[in-house]
Amino acid sequence: MSISGFASRFCFVVSILLWTALQGGRLGAQEMQPVNSGANPYRTIRDWAQLNLEGRPWGGSNGVAIDRDGKSVWATDRCSPGIAPGCLGTKANPIHHFDESGKEIRSFGGGMFVWPHGIHVDRDGNVWVADARVPRPEELQQFPDEKDKGSVVVKFSPQGEVLLVLGTFGVEGNPPDALTDPTDVVTDSNGDIYVAESHMNVEDPNLVGRISVFDKTGKFLRTIGKTGTGPGEFRTPHAIEFDSQGRLIVADRHNHRIQILDKNGNFIKEYKEFGRVSGLAIDQNDTIYTADSESDARRHPGWLRGIRIGSLSDGKVTIFIPPHQTDRPEGAMGEGIAIDAAGNLYTAEAALHGVSKYVNE
Numbered sequence: 117m118s119i120s121g122f123a124s125r126f127c128f129v130v131s132i133l134l135w136t137a138l139q140g141g142r143l144g145a146q147e148m149q150p151v152n153s154g155a156n157p158y159r160t161i162r163d164w165a166q167l168n169l170e171g172r173p174w175g176g177s178n179g180v181a182i183d184r185d186g187k188s189v190w191a192t193d194r195c196s197p198g199i200a201p202g203c204l205g206t207k208a209n210p211i212h213h214f215d216e217s218g219k220e221i222r223s224f225g226g227g228m229f230v231w232p233h234g235i236h237v238d239r240d241g242n243v244w245v246a247d248a249r250v251p252r253p254e255e256l257q258q259f260p261d262e263k264d265k266g267s268v269v270v271k272f273s274p275q276g277e278v279l280l281v282l283g284t285f286g287v288e289g290n291p292p293d294a295l296t297d298p299t300d301v302v303t304d305s306n307g308d309i310y311v312a313e314s315h316m317n318v319e320d321p322n323l324v325g326r327i328s329v330f331d332k333t334g335k336f337l338r339t340i341g342k343t344g345t346g347p348g349e350f351r352t353p354h355a356i357e358f359d360s361q362g363r364l365i366v367a368d369r370h371n372h373r374i375q376i377l378d379k380n381g382n383f384i385k386e387y388k389e390f391g392r393v394s395g396l397a398i399d400q401n402d403t404i405y406t407a408d409s410e411s412d413a414r415r416h417p418g419w420l421r422g423i424r425i426g427s428l429s430d431g432k433v434t435i436f437i438p439p440h441q442t443d444r445p446e447g448a449m450g451e452g453i454a455i456d457a458a459g460n461l462y463t464a465e466a467a468l469h470g471v472s473k474y475v476n477e
Contacts, residue, residue, distance in 0.1 A: 148388040150418040154425075154436035158461065158474035162440065164218045165191060165471035172208060173197070174469035179235035179245070179300075179452040180395075183274075186457030188221065189214045191464055191471050192232035192245055202231040204251055205259045211235070211245060211272070218473070224276030230266035233315070234300030234355060234452065238307075242279060243272045246298040248315040250286055267294070269301050269311050280334050282311060292336030296324040300355045304379065305362065307332030310340075312353040318370045325350035327366070327381070340364075340381030345371055347383035355396045355452070359428055367393035367406070372416060374406070376428070387431035390424045392416045395453040395463070402428040407453040407463055412446045421449040423461065423474070437461075440468060 167174060175194040183190060191212050195203035203210050209223035210232040225232070225245065233248035250266035251259065268283035283295035290296070297314035304310065308331055314324040325343035327350075330336055341348050351370035359365055359376075363384060366375045372392050376384040391408035392415060398404050404426055411419035425435035439447030450463025450472060461474035 150420070151389050151391065151424060151433045152418075152420040152422075152436065154433055156435060156437050157477055158435075158437055159477050160437070160440075161473040161475065162468070163470050164462070164473035165189065165212070165214045165220070166218055167212065167220055167223075169220045169223050170208060174465075175202075175208075175210070176466045176469055177450070177452070177464035177471060178233045178248075178466055180450075180454045180462045180464040180471055181235045181237045181243075181452075182454050182456050182462075183213070183237055184239065184241045187216050189218075189454070189456070189462055189471065190235055190237055190243060191452075191462075192235050193464075193469070194231055195229075197469065200252070201255050201259070202249075203227075203229045204255055204262050204265070211243065211276070213274075214471070218471075222274075222276070224272065225270075228265065228270065230262075233298070234312070236301050236303065238303045241274050243274060244301045244303070244309075245270050245272070246301050246311065248299050249297050250288055267297055269295065269298050269309075282309065282330060282334055291328045291330075291339070295328065299353065302356050302358060303332075304358055308337065308379075309334070310356055310364065312350075312356045312366070315352065315354075318351050323351070325353060327353060327356065327364070338380075340377065347386070348375070348377060348381055350375075354394050357396055357398045359398050359402050360400060361402075365396060365398060365404070365428070367396045369394055369410070374404070374431075385431075389426065389431050389433050391419050391422075394451040397453050397455045397461075398428065399455055399459075404428050405453055405455055405461060407450050409449045409451045409466060421446055423449065423453065423463070437474060440472070442468070 177193040179192040195208040207226040209226040211225040213222040234246045236244040264286040271280040287294045300312040327340040354369040355367040364377045374387045390406040393406045394409040395407040421439040423437035426433040439449045448467040450465045452464035459476040
């Protein structure tokens with residue numbers, strides 16, 4: 117072998133060894149010991165919110181938010197107890213407003229939704245709700261008149277008047293004309309609208325993972341991220357919020373992490389300490405409150421469901437609220453989470469249904 121050939125082969129081998137070492141370091145850095153403990157200064161009140169206006173039982177609930185008054189609570193539910201058929205075939209109102217005692221003040225949205233999911237209250241008190249799927253073929257056989265529902269984001273006045281619709285009812289697709297199974301929505305200080313997509317099966321080869329951005333009039337501006345596991349990529353961006361610095365915080369659920377991005381989608385950092393996060397809330401001090409509703413031996417081995425609370429500055433978890441006890445070993449925890457002005461927490465219960473309150477004592 118010539119000297120030049122030997123040198124080329126040597127450089128190639130060294131490159132492979134360096135790449136392997138870097139990959140090993142990267143994989144090692146990704147490993148995270150489960151965070152299943154911490155102080156718990158909260159008292160839990162199950163079944164806090166009552167559907168007294170319609171007098172019906174709760175369906176599974178995914179979204180909860182605090183009104184601009186800082187004390188009353190908004191929540192969504194899926195109208196029926198199971199995952200399917202959701203709100204199909206019913207005129208039940210899935211959007212609810214509760215006073216400080218948990219008494220229902222107002223409800224609306226009946227006959228409009230398939231699977232109400234994330235909910236957001238903007239600075240003007242308007243209420244935004246994401247509908248996270250369209251009717252399935254077997255559901256349309258049972259409810260043939262329900263085909264023009266689902267996969268949209270709707271902006272309501274506090275009284276329930278429809279002010280804006282993003283996407284096309286009953287159509288899954290790409291903006292500006294359509295959305296794909298949106299999970300959550302949030303508005304920034306300029307009124308721009310950020311929509312997290314999607315709630316598809318992560319094994320689907322056409323999986324969508326992105327955040328679509330619109331201006332306050334509903335004009336499409338840009339898309340943030342794409343499907344994947346790398347920085348700025350998503351698999352089920354299940355909840356989104358802004359922190360005090362205007363950074364976009366994403367619960368990237370199937371990637372078991374929180375991602376911090378700027379408004380243009382540039383990656384800043386990630387935290388894996390908060391588990392398999394379904395819901396998140398952020399207070400004015402940039403304390404992050406996360407709800408892990410899915411960790412179990414199959415989906416996130418070693419991790420418990422529960423609420424993890426920590427700092428966005430360093431990602432350290434300081435408080436852990438364990439899951440509700442059920443007949444299943446992993447228990448249950450809500451999906452959506454919100455914090456009121458007094459520091460009390462609320463979770464929207466997908467499995468146990470209703471809204472739980474956690475009193476900060």
